[in-house]
Amino acid sequence: MQAPTTQNEQNIDHSGVPIEALESLRLRLTQVNKCQIGDQVNIIFTQLASLSATLSTYSETLAKTVVYPLPDFPTTEQESLLTTLLRKKALPEVNEWIEDSKKKSTDILLKDDEDLTDWALNLVINQRDEHEFRGFHTKKEIDEQINEDDDIKIKQDFSRPKYSIDEVLKFMYQGSLPTK
Protein backbone atom coordinates (compact mmCIF):
# COMPACT_ATOMS: atom_id res chain seq x y z
CA MET A 1 0.00 0.00 0.00
CA GLN A 2 2.83 2.33 0.80
CA ALA A 3 3.93 3.47 -2.65
CA PRO A 4 4.69 0.09 -4.12
CA THR A 5 5.42 1.53 -7.52
CA THR A 6 8.44 3.38 -6.25
CA GLN A 7 9.92 0.46 -4.41
CA ASN A 8 9.53 -2.43 -6.82
CA GLU A 9 11.13 -2.31 -10.22
CA GLN A 10 14.23 -0.08 -10.59
CA ASN A 11 14.49 0.07 -14.33
CA ILE A 12 11.00 1.29 -15.01
CA ASP A 13 10.45 4.84 -16.06
CA HIS A 14 8.80 6.64 -13.15
CA SER A 15 8.37 9.94 -14.89
CA GLY A 16 4.65 9.28 -15.59
CA VAL A 17 3.85 8.51 -11.99
CA PRO A 18 2.10 11.32 -10.16
CA ILE A 19 4.42 11.12 -7.19
CA GLU A 20 3.19 14.25 -5.56
CA ALA A 21 -0.45 13.25 -5.72
CA LEU A 22 0.34 9.80 -4.44
CA GLU A 23 2.38 11.27 -1.67
CA SER A 24 -0.50 13.42 -0.47
CA LEU A 25 -2.85 10.43 -0.76
CA ARG A 26 -0.43 8.34 1.22
CA LEU A 27 -0.40 10.94 3.92
CA ARG A 28 -4.12 11.09 4.09
CA LEU A 29 -4.53 7.34 3.99
CA THR A 30 -2.17 6.91 6.93
CA GLN A 31 -4.66 8.91 8.93
CA VAL A 32 -7.43 6.49 8.04
CA ASN A 33 -7.33 3.13 9.66
CA LYS A 34 -9.70 0.24 9.76
CA CYS A 35 -11.20 1.31 13.03
CA GLN A 36 -11.98 4.73 11.77
CA ILE A 37 -13.67 3.38 8.63
CA GLY A 38 -15.80 1.14 10.83
CA ASP A 39 -16.79 4.11 12.98
CA GLN A 40 -17.67 6.18 9.94
CA VAL A 41 -19.76 3.40 8.45
CA ASN A 42 -21.56 3.07 11.75
CA ILE A 43 -22.27 6.78 11.82
CA ILE A 44 -23.64 6.61 8.26
CA PHE A 45 -25.85 3.70 9.15
CA THR A 46 -27.13 5.49 12.26
CA GLN A 47 -27.86 8.59 10.18
CA LEU A 48 -29.64 6.54 7.52
CA ALA A 49 -31.67 4.70 10.13
CA SER A 50 -32.72 7.94 11.78
CA LEU A 51 -33.59 9.42 8.37
CA SER A 52 -35.65 6.38 7.47
CA ALA A 53 -37.42 6.51 10.82
CA THR A 54 -38.16 10.23 10.44
CA LEU A 55 -39.47 9.69 6.92
CA SER A 56 -41.70 6.87 7.95
CA THR A 57 -43.01 8.83 10.96
CA TYR A 58 -43.98 11.78 8.80
CA SER A 59 -44.79 9.72 5.71
CA GLU A 60 -48.45 10.62 5.91
CA THR A 61 -47.77 14.34 6.09
CA LEU A 62 -45.00 14.14 3.51
CA ALA A 63 -47.17 12.26 1.07
CA LYS A 64 -49.69 15.10 1.18
CA THR A 65 -47.14 17.89 1.17
CA VAL A 66 -47.12 20.09 -1.89
CA VAL A 67 -44.03 22.16 -2.49
CA TYR A 68 -44.27 25.52 -4.22
CA PRO A 69 -41.89 28.47 -4.40
CA LEU A 70 -42.80 31.80 -2.80
CA PRO A 71 -42.38 34.93 -4.96
CA ASP A 72 -39.23 36.03 -3.12
CA PHE A 73 -37.52 32.65 -3.56
CA PRO A 74 -34.15 33.10 -5.33
CA THR A 75 -35.06 30.94 -8.31
CA THR A 76 -31.97 31.62 -10.34
CA GLU A 77 -29.47 30.93 -7.57
CA GLN A 78 -31.25 27.92 -6.18
CA GLU A 79 -32.38 26.44 -9.46
CA SER A 80 -31.08 22.98 -8.78
CA LEU A 81 -32.69 22.85 -5.33
CA LEU A 82 -35.89 24.12 -6.82
CA THR A 83 -36.00 21.53 -9.57
CA THR A 84 -35.19 18.79 -7.08
CA LEU A 85 -37.94 19.90 -4.73
CA LEU A 86 -40.48 20.37 -7.49
CA ARG A 87 -39.66 17.08 -9.12
CA LYS A 88 -42.66 14.81 -9.17
CA LYS A 89 -41.03 11.73 -10.58
CA ALA A 90 -38.32 9.87 -8.80
CA LEU A 91 -34.80 10.53 -10.00
CA PRO A 92 -33.61 8.20 -12.77
CA GLU A 93 -31.08 6.89 -10.33
CA VAL A 94 -33.79 6.16 -7.77
CA ASN A 95 -35.93 4.65 -10.48
CA GLU A 96 -33.12 2.27 -11.20
CA TRP A 97 -32.99 1.20 -7.57
CA ILE A 98 -36.71 0.70 -7.49
CA GLU A 99 -36.73 -1.26 -10.73
CA ASP A 100 -33.81 -3.28 -9.54
CA SER A 101 -35.38 -4.22 -6.25
CA LYS A 102 -38.71 -4.89 -7.92
CA LYS A 103 -37.05 -7.17 -10.40
CA LYS A 104 -35.29 -8.99 -7.63
CA SER A 105 -38.42 -9.42 -5.57
CA THR A 106 -40.52 -10.42 -8.59
CA ASP A 107 -37.95 -12.95 -9.52
CA ILE A 108 -38.19 -14.50 -6.11
CA LEU A 109 -41.99 -14.43 -6.10
CA LEU A 110 -42.21 -15.81 -9.61
CA LYS A 111 -40.05 -18.67 -8.64
CA ASP A 112 -42.27 -19.36 -5.64
CA ASP A 113 -45.33 -18.85 -7.80
CA GLU A 114 -44.24 -21.51 -10.24
CA ASP A 115 -44.05 -24.04 -7.43
CA LEU A 116 -47.37 -22.83 -6.08
CA THR A 117 -48.99 -23.05 -9.51
CA ASP A 118 -47.67 -26.53 -9.99
CA TRP A 119 -49.01 -27.56 -6.61
CA ALA A 120 -52.39 -25.98 -7.22
CA LEU A 121 -52.66 -27.49 -10.69
CA ASN A 122 -51.86 -30.94 -9.38
CA LEU A 123 -54.39 -30.50 -6.61
CA VAL A 124 -57.09 -29.45 -9.05
CA ILE A 125 -56.35 -32.38 -11.32
CA ASN A 126 -56.41 -34.79 -8.41
CA GLN A 127 -59.63 -33.35 -7.05
CA ARG A 128 -61.24 -33.41 -10.47
CA ASP A 129 -60.29 -37.03 -10.89
CA GLU A 130 -61.94 -37.81 -7.60
CA HIS A 131 -65.23 -36.24 -8.61
CA GLU A 132 -67.29 -36.60 -11.71
CA PHE A 133 -69.11 -33.44 -12.62
CA ARG A 134 -71.03 -34.81 -15.56
CA GLY A 135 -74.01 -37.10 -15.68
CA PHE A 136 -76.19 -38.21 -12.84
CA HIS A 137 -73.83 -40.66 -11.18
CA THR A 138 -71.22 -40.39 -8.50
CA LYS A 139 -67.81 -41.84 -9.14
CA LYS A 140 -68.59 -44.51 -6.60
CA GLU A 141 -71.65 -45.51 -8.56
CA ILE A 142 -69.69 -45.63 -11.81
CA ASP A 143 -66.89 -47.63 -10.18
CA GLU A 144 -69.40 -50.08 -8.79
CA GLN A 145 -71.19 -50.16 -12.12
CA ILE A 146 -74.63 -49.40 -10.80
CA ASN A 147 -77.30 -50.50 -13.19
CA GLU A 148 -79.08 -47.51 -14.68
CA ASP A 149 -82.35 -49.38 -14.80
CA ASP A 150 -82.49 -49.27 -11.01
CA ASP A 151 -82.55 -45.48 -11.03
CA ILE A 152 -85.63 -43.53 -10.16
CA LYS A 153 -86.96 -42.40 -13.47
CA ILE A 154 -87.91 -38.75 -13.58
CA LYS A 155 -90.08 -38.54 -16.59
CA GLN A 156 -92.91 -36.49 -17.86
CA ASP A 157 -96.20 -38.09 -17.14
CA PHE A 158 -98.30 -37.96 -20.27
CA SER A 159 -100.92 -40.38 -19.07
CA ARG A 160 -104.48 -39.19 -19.11
CA PRO A 161 -106.81 -39.85 -16.23
CA LYS A 162 -109.18 -42.71 -16.85
CA TYR A 163 -112.06 -40.70 -15.46
CA SER A 164 -112.51 -36.95 -15.32
CA ILE A 165 -113.12 -35.26 -11.98
CA ASP A 166 -116.78 -34.85 -12.87
CA GLU A 167 -117.08 -38.54 -13.67
CA VAL A 168 -115.49 -39.46 -10.36
CA LEU A 169 -117.78 -37.07 -8.50
CA LYS A 170 -120.74 -38.53 -10.31
CA PHE A 171 -119.69 -41.91 -9.05
CA MET A 172 -119.32 -40.57 -5.51
CA TYR A 173 -122.76 -38.98 -5.54
CA GLN A 174 -124.77 -41.23 -7.79
CA GLY A 175 -122.88 -44.48 -7.90
CA SER A 176 -122.58 -44.70 -11.63
CA LEU A 177 -119.27 -45.00 -13.37
CA PRO A 178 -118.97 -44.83 -17.13
CA THR A 179 -117.69 -48.09 -18.54
CA LYS A 180 -114.24 -47.77 -20.06
Next chain:
Amino acid sequence: MVQQLSLFSSISKSQYELTKTSIETLTGFKSLTYQNINLISSPKIITKYEPNSKNAQYEQYKINLKAPFKPELHRNDYKDWILSIMDIPSAGKRKINTQSILESNIQILDKESNIDKYLDDLGYKVDTEYVIKGERFFYVNNITIEIFQILVKTETTQETEVKEKGDWEPIDPNFYIIKAFINVEKATDIENLQKSSNHLLNLKNELTGLVELDISDRNSMDSRIGLRK
Protein backbone atom coordinates in the same frame (compact mmCIF):
# COMPACT_ATOMS: atom_id res chain seq x y z
CA MET B 1 -127.27 -28.61 7.67
CA VAL B 2 -123.97 -27.23 6.50
CA GLN B 3 -123.02 -25.38 3.40
CA GLN B 4 -119.95 -26.97 1.93
CA LEU B 5 -117.79 -24.78 -0.29
CA SER B 6 -115.46 -26.87 -2.38
CA LEU B 7 -112.98 -26.93 -5.23
CA PHE B 8 -111.60 -29.97 -7.01
CA SER B 9 -108.58 -31.03 -8.96
CA SER B 10 -106.81 -34.19 -9.95
CA ILE B 11 -103.15 -35.13 -10.04
CA SER B 12 -101.27 -38.02 -11.52
CA LYS B 13 -99.42 -40.50 -9.36
CA SER B 14 -96.06 -39.04 -10.40
CA GLN B 15 -97.08 -35.70 -8.90
CA TYR B 16 -98.40 -37.25 -5.73
CA GLU B 17 -95.29 -37.10 -3.53
CA LEU B 18 -94.42 -33.58 -4.65
CA THR B 19 -97.93 -32.33 -4.09
CA LYS B 20 -98.17 -33.98 -0.71
CA THR B 21 -94.87 -32.50 0.43
CA SER B 22 -95.81 -29.09 -0.92
CA ILE B 23 -99.14 -29.05 0.86
CA GLU B 24 -97.46 -30.27 4.03
CA THR B 25 -95.02 -27.39 3.74
CA LEU B 26 -97.83 -24.95 3.05
CA THR B 27 -99.99 -26.07 5.92
CA GLY B 28 -97.10 -26.78 8.25
CA PHE B 29 -98.57 -30.07 9.36
CA LYS B 30 -98.09 -33.69 8.47
CA SER B 31 -101.02 -35.19 6.65
CA LEU B 32 -103.45 -37.55 8.31
CA THR B 33 -104.37 -40.70 6.46
CA TYR B 34 -107.96 -41.73 6.41
CA GLN B 35 -110.06 -44.36 4.74
CA ASN B 36 -113.80 -44.53 4.61
CA ILE B 37 -116.22 -47.04 3.32
CA ASN B 38 -119.07 -45.33 1.50
CA LEU B 39 -122.48 -46.64 0.59
CA ILE B 40 -124.84 -45.03 -1.85
CA SER B 41 -128.43 -46.09 -1.41
CA SER B 42 -131.54 -45.29 -3.41
CA PRO B 43 -135.20 -45.47 -2.52
CA LYS B 44 -136.77 -48.80 -3.31
CA ILE B 45 -139.92 -47.17 -4.56
CA ILE B 46 -139.37 -44.29 -6.84
CA THR B 47 -142.25 -41.88 -6.97
CA LYS B 48 -143.25 -41.24 -10.50
CA TYR B 49 -143.14 -37.65 -11.48
CA GLU B 50 -146.33 -36.31 -12.98
CA PRO B 51 -146.59 -32.71 -14.03
CA ASN B 52 -149.11 -30.67 -12.09
CA SER B 53 -149.63 -33.47 -9.59
CA LYS B 54 -149.28 -33.22 -5.83
CA ASN B 55 -145.80 -34.64 -5.85
CA ALA B 56 -144.45 -32.10 -8.30
CA GLN B 57 -142.59 -30.49 -5.44
CA TYR B 58 -141.46 -33.79 -4.05
CA GLU B 59 -137.85 -34.72 -4.50
CA GLN B 60 -136.18 -38.00 -3.67
CA TYR B 61 -132.52 -38.16 -2.77
CA LYS B 62 -129.96 -40.86 -2.55
CA ILE B 63 -128.57 -41.46 0.90
CA ASN B 64 -124.85 -41.64 1.40
CA LEU B 65 -123.41 -43.50 4.35
CA LYS B 66 -119.83 -43.62 5.46
CA ALA B 67 -117.78 -45.27 8.17
CA PRO B 68 -114.06 -45.71 8.88
CA PHE B 69 -112.92 -48.52 6.61
CA LYS B 70 -111.61 -51.79 7.97
CA PRO B 71 -110.62 -54.25 5.25
CA GLU B 72 -111.69 -57.34 7.13
CA LEU B 73 -115.26 -56.20 7.73
CA HIS B 74 -118.38 -56.57 5.64
CA ARG B 75 -120.61 -53.53 5.45
CA ASN B 76 -123.10 -55.19 7.75
CA ASP B 77 -120.41 -55.53 10.44
CA TYR B 78 -120.05 -51.78 10.85
CA LYS B 79 -122.15 -50.32 13.63
CA ASP B 80 -121.41 -46.58 13.47
CA TRP B 81 -122.25 -44.68 10.37
CA ILE B 82 -122.51 -41.13 9.19
CA LEU B 83 -125.57 -40.60 7.09
CA SER B 84 -125.53 -37.72 4.65
CA ILE B 85 -127.98 -36.33 2.18
CA MET B 86 -126.62 -33.86 -0.27
CA ASP B 87 -128.46 -31.31 -2.32
CA ILE B 88 -127.40 -30.34 -5.81
CA PRO B 89 -124.81 -27.53 -5.63
CA SER B 90 -126.21 -24.04 -6.05
CA ALA B 91 -126.67 -22.83 -9.58
CA GLY B 92 -125.48 -19.58 -11.04
CA LYS B 93 -122.20 -18.10 -12.16
CA ARG B 94 -119.93 -19.24 -9.38
CA LYS B 95 -116.27 -19.83 -8.83
CA ILE B 96 -116.82 -22.32 -6.03
CA ASN B 97 -119.19 -25.22 -5.49
CA THR B 98 -121.71 -24.50 -2.76
CA GLN B 99 -123.65 -27.46 -1.59
CA SER B 100 -126.03 -28.10 1.28
CA ILE B 101 -125.28 -31.26 3.19
CA LEU B 102 -127.40 -32.80 5.89
CA GLU B 103 -125.53 -35.18 8.11
CA SER B 104 -126.36 -37.35 11.05
CA ASN B 105 -124.75 -40.10 13.08
CA ILE B 106 -126.33 -43.53 12.91
CA GLN B 107 -125.58 -46.03 15.60
CA ILE B 108 -126.86 -49.54 15.19
CA LEU B 109 -127.39 -50.81 18.72
CA ASP B 110 -129.38 -53.94 18.05
CA LYS B 111 -127.00 -56.83 17.55
CA GLU B 112 -129.33 -58.46 15.11
CA SER B 113 -129.66 -55.36 13.02
CA ASN B 114 -127.29 -54.01 10.43
CA ILE B 115 -127.05 -51.19 7.96
CA ASP B 116 -128.92 -53.06 5.24
CA LYS B 117 -131.85 -53.59 7.59
CA TYR B 118 -131.69 -50.00 8.74
CA LEU B 119 -131.86 -48.76 5.18
CA ASP B 120 -134.59 -51.24 4.42
CA ASP B 121 -136.65 -49.70 7.21
CA LEU B 122 -136.15 -46.32 5.59
CA GLY B 123 -137.22 -47.78 2.29
CA TYR B 124 -133.75 -47.66 0.83
CA LYS B 125 -131.35 -50.21 -0.56
CA VAL B 126 -127.61 -50.07 -1.17
CA ASP B 127 -126.65 -49.44 -4.79
CA THR B 128 -122.97 -48.91 -4.68
CA GLU B 129 -120.17 -49.48 -2.27
CA TYR B 130 -116.81 -47.80 -2.49
CA VAL B 131 -113.83 -46.94 -0.36
CA ILE B 132 -112.02 -43.62 -0.18
CA LYS B 133 -108.36 -43.78 0.79
CA GLY B 134 -106.51 -40.58 1.19
CA GLU B 135 -104.63 -37.97 3.08
CA ARG B 136 -106.16 -35.04 4.84
CA PHE B 137 -104.57 -31.68 5.56
CA PHE B 138 -105.85 -28.88 7.69
CA TYR B 139 -105.04 -25.37 6.69
CA VAL B 140 -105.77 -21.95 8.13
CA ASN B 141 -109.24 -20.45 7.82
CA ASN B 142 -110.87 -23.85 8.33
CA ILE B 143 -109.77 -25.16 4.98
CA THR B 144 -109.51 -28.92 4.70
CA ILE B 145 -107.59 -30.40 1.81
CA GLU B 146 -108.03 -34.03 0.88
CA ILE B 147 -106.07 -36.07 -1.63
CA PHE B 148 -107.75 -39.38 -2.24
CA GLN B 149 -108.40 -42.31 -4.48
CA ILE B 150 -111.61 -44.22 -4.88
CA LEU B 151 -111.46 -47.96 -4.57
CA VAL B 152 -114.07 -50.43 -5.66
CA LYS B 153 -114.34 -54.13 -5.21
CA THR B 154 -112.82 -56.01 -8.05
CA GLU B 155 -115.05 -58.37 -9.84
CA THR B 156 -113.68 -61.82 -9.26
CA THR B 157 -113.76 -63.09 -12.79
CA GLN B 158 -111.03 -65.63 -12.39
CA GLU B 159 -112.68 -68.70 -10.95
CA THR B 160 -109.42 -70.12 -9.70
CA GLU B 161 -108.87 -67.13 -7.47
CA VAL B 162 -112.20 -66.52 -5.88
CA LYS B 163 -111.85 -64.09 -3.02
CA GLU B 164 -114.82 -63.99 -0.73
CA LYS B 165 -114.71 -60.34 0.12
CA GLY B 166 -113.01 -59.25 -3.05
CA ASP B 167 -110.06 -56.94 -3.31
CA TRP B 168 -110.44 -53.21 -3.20
CA GLU B 169 -108.76 -51.68 -6.20
CA PRO B 170 -108.53 -48.01 -7.21
CA ILE B 171 -110.79 -47.17 -10.11
CA ASP B 172 -107.86 -45.26 -11.59
CA PRO B 173 -104.59 -46.22 -9.89
CA ASN B 174 -102.61 -43.48 -11.64
CA PHE B 175 -104.71 -40.55 -10.50
CA TYR B 176 -105.71 -38.86 -7.29
CA ILE B 177 -108.55 -36.45 -6.65
CA ILE B 178 -107.90 -33.33 -4.61
CA LYS B 179 -110.70 -31.67 -2.77
CA ALA B 180 -110.37 -28.43 -0.84
CA PHE B 181 -113.37 -27.42 1.20
CA ILE B 182 -114.75 -25.28 3.99
CA ASN B 183 -117.93 -26.10 5.85
CA VAL B 184 -120.04 -23.12 6.80
CA GLU B 185 -122.57 -23.77 9.50
CA LYS B 186 -125.47 -21.78 8.17
CA ALA B 187 -126.60 -21.16 4.64
CA THR B 188 -127.86 -17.78 5.81
CA ASP B 189 -124.48 -16.67 7.06
CA ILE B 190 -123.73 -14.72 3.88
CA GLU B 191 -120.76 -12.89 5.36
CA ASN B 192 -119.05 -16.10 6.40
CA LEU B 193 -119.84 -17.73 3.06
CA GLN B 194 -118.30 -14.80 1.24
CA LYS B 195 -115.25 -14.82 3.46
CA SER B 196 -114.79 -18.57 3.09
CA SER B 197 -115.14 -18.35 -0.68
CA ASN B 198 -112.32 -15.83 -0.70
CA HIS B 199 -110.18 -18.10 1.47
CA LEU B 200 -110.65 -20.95 -0.98
CA LEU B 201 -109.90 -18.72 -3.95
CA ASN B 202 -106.73 -17.56 -2.19
CA LEU B 203 -105.70 -21.18 -1.75
CA LYS B 204 -106.44 -21.79 -5.41
CA ASN B 205 -104.09 -18.93 -6.30
CA GLU B 206 -101.49 -20.18 -3.88
CA LEU B 207 -101.46 -23.62 -5.44
CA THR B 208 -101.54 -22.42 -9.05
CA GLY B 209 -98.86 -24.21 -11.01
CA LEU B 210 -98.90 -27.16 -8.69
CA VAL B 211 -102.55 -28.05 -8.51
CA GLU B 212 -105.27 -26.34 -10.52
CA LEU B 213 -108.26 -26.30 -8.23
CA ASP B 214 -111.54 -25.70 -10.00
CA ILE B 215 -115.25 -25.79 -9.66
CA SER B 216 -116.82 -29.00 -10.87
CA ASP B 217 -119.94 -29.58 -12.89
CA ARG B 218 -122.84 -29.19 -10.47
CA ASN B 219 -124.74 -31.99 -12.17
CA SER B 220 -122.03 -34.46 -11.23
CA MET B 221 -122.64 -33.66 -7.57
CA ASP B 222 -126.37 -34.14 -7.84
CA SER B 223 -127.62 -37.00 -5.72
CA ARG B 224 -131.30 -36.56 -6.52
CA ILE B 225 -133.15 -39.37 -8.11
CA GLY B 226 -133.04 -38.27 -11.66
CA LEU B 227 -136.67 -38.25 -12.56
CA ARG B 228 -136.70 -34.98 -14.36
CA LYS B 229 -133.42 -35.39 -16.11
